[in-house]
Amino acid sequence: xxxxxxxxxxxxxxxxxxxxxxxxxxxxxxxxxxxxxxxxxxxxxxxxxxxxxxxxxxxxxxxxxxxxxxxxxxxxxxxxxxxxxxxxxxxxxxxxxxxxxxxxxxxxxxxxxxxxxxxxxxxxxxxxxxxxxxxxxxxxxxxxxxxxxxxxxxxxxxxxxxxxxxxxxxxxxxxxxxxxxxxxxxxxxxxxxxxxxxxxxxxxxxxxxxxxxxxxxxxxxxxx
Numbered sequence: 001x002x003x004x005x006x007x008x009x010x011x012x013x014x015x016x017x018x019x020x021x022x023x024x025x026x027x028x029x030x031x032x033x034x035x036x037x038x039x040x041x042x043x044x045x046x047x048x049x050x051x052x053x054x055x056x057x058x059x060x061x062x063x064x065x066x067x068x069x070x071x072x073x074x075x076x077x078x079x080x081x082x083x084x085x086x087x088x089x090x091x092x093x094x095x096x097x098x099x100x101x102x103x104x105x106x107x108x109x110x111x112x113x114x115x116x117x118x119x120x121x122x123x124x125x126x127x128x129x130x131x132x133x134x135x136x137x138x139x140x141x142x143x144x145x146x147x148x149x150x151x152x153x154x155x156x157x158x159x160x161x162x163x164x165x166x167x168x169x170x171x172x173x174x175x176x177x178x179x180x181x182x183x184x185x186x187x188x189x190x191x192x193x194x195x196x197x198x199x200x201x202x203x204x205x206x207x208x209x210x211x212x213x214x215x216x217x218x219x220x221x222x223x224x
Contacts, residue, residue: 021097025108028142031153040205054106
């Protein structure tokens with residue numbers, strides 16, 4: 001019996017495919033750079049299989065939530081976004097992870113513990129709503145000086161009432177993300193706090209990409 005390998009499949013590619021998939025979430029204040037950094041991380045992880053996505057998702061539920069922030073408020077919007085997160089997890093995120101893909105998700109449950117509370121929802125209730133949502137393998141929290149975040153958010157503009165551009169609101173949101181990261185970290189959530197601190201997006205992405213590689217390697221070793 002002979003053992004043959006297709007010419008297009010290298011040993012490196014075979015090893016890459018043998019590794020476990022992981023879910024990596026990116027959370028932090030509006031304007032901190034989640035979208036830019038997560039896209040750069042995806043590039044740095046190549047040629048490993050990477051899927052870059054965001055929440056609210058592109059599903060009908062997600063589009064309704066994303067486009068309805070001026071229409072829906074409080075628990076109505078919170079539960080709409082939660083429904084999208086569960087649907088996104090069931091139909092997109094978990095199947096991709098199961099196939100061996102590194103999934104990078106721009107916003108996940110931690111954002112609900114800040115944005116929903118700022119919108120008037122009770123934090124304990126929101127935590128209860130998400131108790132069945134799978135944890136990520138790595139939950140990246142991006143932090144930076146609130147004034148820098150505010151200026152980036154103002155320059156970018158936005159189509160949501162959650163894109164805050166006044167100094168007091170920006171500081172409050174940044175402080176809440178720090179508190180949520182601390183609370184989740186002490187409760188066993190796989191938090192990775194990353195401070196931008198004047199570094200370029202590429203430098204920040206390089207740090208995170210190394211953490212993702214380590215996380216994926218650990219997941220493969222334990223056969224998860």
